[in-house]
Every structure is written in structure tokens, then in C-alpha cells.
Amino acid sequence: MLNCKQVVDLASKSLDDSVSWQQHWRMKLHLMMCSNCRRYIKQLKFLQKVVLTMDGQNSKIALSAQAKERIRNAFAATHIAKK
Amino acid sequence: MPDSIREQAGNWLNDYGDMLYRYALLRVRSEATAEDLVQETLIAGFQSFENFNGKSSVKTWLMGILKHKIIDFFRKNCREKLSLNDSDLSEDLIAYQFDEQGHWKVELVDWKTPDQNLCDKQFQRIFHQCLSRLPKRMLDLFMLRTIEGVSSEDCCEILGFGSNNQLWVALSRTRMKLRSCLDSQWFREN
Numbered sequence: 223m224l225n226c227k228q229v230v231d232l233a234s235k236s237l238d239d240s241v242s243w244q245q246h247w248r249m250k251l252h253l254m255m256c257s258n259c260r261r262y263i264k265q266l267k268f269l270q271k272v273v274l275t276m277d278g279q280n281s282k283i284a285l286s287a288q289a290k291e292r293i294r295n296a297f298a299a300t301h302i303a304k305k
Numbered sequence: 306m307p308d309s310i311r312e313q314a315g316n317w318l319n320d321y322g323d324m325l326y327r328y329a330l331l332r333v334r335s336e337a338t339a340e341d342l343v344q345e346t347l348i349a350g351f352q353s354f355e356n357f358n359g360k361s362s363v364k365t366w367l368m369g370i371l372k373h374k375i376i377d378f379f380r381k382n383c384r385e386k387l388s389l390n391d392s393d394l395s396e397d398l399i400a401y402q403f404d405e406q407g408h409w410k411v412e413l414v415d416w417k418t419p420d421q422n423l424c425d426k427q428f429q430r431i432f433h434q435c436l437s438r439l440p441k442r443m444l445d446l447f448m449l450r451t452i453e454g455v456s457s458e459d460c461c462e463i464l465g466f467g468s469n470n471q472l473w474v475a476l477s478r479t480r481m482k483l484r485s486c487l488d489s490q491w492f493r494e495n
Binding site: 225226227228230231233234235237238239256258259261262264265266268269270271272273274275276277279281283284285289290292293294296297300 | 314315318322323324326327328330331336340343344347348351352399403406407408409412413415416419420423429432447450451452457473474476477480481483484487488
């Protein structure tokens with residue numbers, strides 16, 4: 223019988239990769255009887271959703287004027303080298 | 306190289322610079338590094354523009370180059386083989402949450418309608434704060450494996466994990482920390 227700590231680690235693994243069917247069933251069996259673990263897994267799935275919808279693009283963060291200038295110069299130097 | 310391409314490439318910085326920068330910054334979490342990566346990406350894109358086949362947009366193509374640059378960056382910065390310490394494995398949190406038989410000691414609070422938070426600006430801010438509190442290499446791993454979708458084998462190689470098993474445990478503990486932070490900073494407050 224798996225304990226909660228093992229189920230928690232296994233649940234995380236199943237989000238990234240596959241788990242064997244034996245492990246899968248042992249986990250299911252545990253979840254049938256453990257509401258706290260069910261809740262935990264539900265929350266992990268939500269975290270995964272947040273992370274996967276997070277692309278960093280819905281912010282106003284932008285390159286600073288100095289950084290742009292520096293990149294532009296470096297880029298221009300390559301241009302000339304390539305001519 | 307025709308002048309039209311040169312001209313077009315000159316606009317990349319204005320057209321895609323910020324987008325590439327945000328993408329890189331989220332993953333490497335250093336402004337200076339993210340700026341360097343954007344620069345390297347634009348230059349590499351320009352130098353290899355002959356290879357651009359036009360099947361995807363320039364934007365997608367530049368993103369592809371940036372992804373490689375990000376992975377290279379992690380690879381270069383994780384030369385030493387890492388051994389996971391207690392803080393990485395969240396031993397304190399484990400001891401707080403589980404008893405010696407590995408059963409829960411605490412009762413988790415139900416997160417009511419969590420999906421409503423997805424677009425909430427304040428929630429996003431707290432989420433990023435929680436991410437930034439994670440140990441650096443745990444966050445690196447989380448970024449590469451979960452966000453960037455790099456395979457486990459490659460993550461092990463890039464970040465110097467000894468085995469896949471170490472990597473799974475590390476990822477699990479990263480999520481555990483993140484969950485706990487979000488729980489206390491957001492869900493119990495709202």
C-alpha cells in the first residue's frame with residue numbers, strides 16, 4: 223500500500239511522464255480512500271495549468287532603451303561584417 | 306545577401322525584441338542574460354537567414370533559435386554535477402506535512418474555483434513571487450522540463466542530475482513548495 227508521500231511524488235511524475243500501470247492502479251486505490259491526496263492532486267493539476275498558460279507575454283516588460291541600443295549596435299557590426 | 310533581407314532584419318529588434326526578451330526573462334530570470342540571449346538570437350538569425358525556408362513565420366523561426374540559446378545557457382551554467390541538498394528536497398516542508406509513516410499531518414484547504422484566478426493580475430504576481438522563492442536549480446529544472454518541455458533525459462544531462470529518479474523527486478518537491486506557497490499567499494487570503 224502506498225503512503226501519501228509516495229502518492230504525492232507519483233502524482234507529480236505522472237504529470238510529466240508516464241507511470242507504469244501497476245503504479246497507476248496503486249495510486250488509484252489510494253486515492254479512493256484518501257481525500258487529502260485527491261485534493262492535493264487537483265491542486266497540482268491546477269498549478270500545471272497555470273504554468274502552461276504562462277508565456278510571460280501578458281506583461282509590459284520590455285527591453286530597456288539602453289539594451290536596445292546595445293543590441294542594435296552589435297547587430298549593425300554583424301551587418302557590416304557580412305557585407 | 307540582398308539588401309531587402311538586411312533591411313528586414315534591421316526591424317527584427319523592433320518587431321520581436323520585446324517578445325523574445327519576455328520569453329527569455331521568464332526562463333532565465335536575469336535581465337542581463339535575457340538581453341544577451343535576444344542579441345545572440347537576432348545575430349544568429351541574421352547569419353543563418355539563408356536556412357530560413359519560409360515555412361514558418363520569422364517570429365516562430367526566431368523563437369526556435371532563442372529556445373536553443375536558452376538550453377545552451379543552462380547547459381553552460383550547470384557544468385558541475387549537482388547533489389540535491391535538504392533545501393532542494395524541501396525536507397522541512399515534508400516534515401511539516403507528513404508524519405513518519407508518510408501520511409498527511411495537515412488537512413489541505415479546498416481551493417474554490419481556482420480557474421477564476423488564471424487571468425487575475427494579482428494572482429499572477431503572487432504566482433511569480435512563489436516561483437522566485439524556489440531554490441534556483443529547482444526552478445531551472447521546472448522551467449526546462451515543465452515549461453520548456455525538454456525531455457527528462459536531456460534535463461538530467463543539462464542540469465547534471467544523476468538519475469531520472471532524482472529528477473522526479475526534485476520536480477515533485479518543487480511543485481510541493483509552489484503549492485504550499487500559493488496556498489498560504491493566495492488561497493487562504495482570498
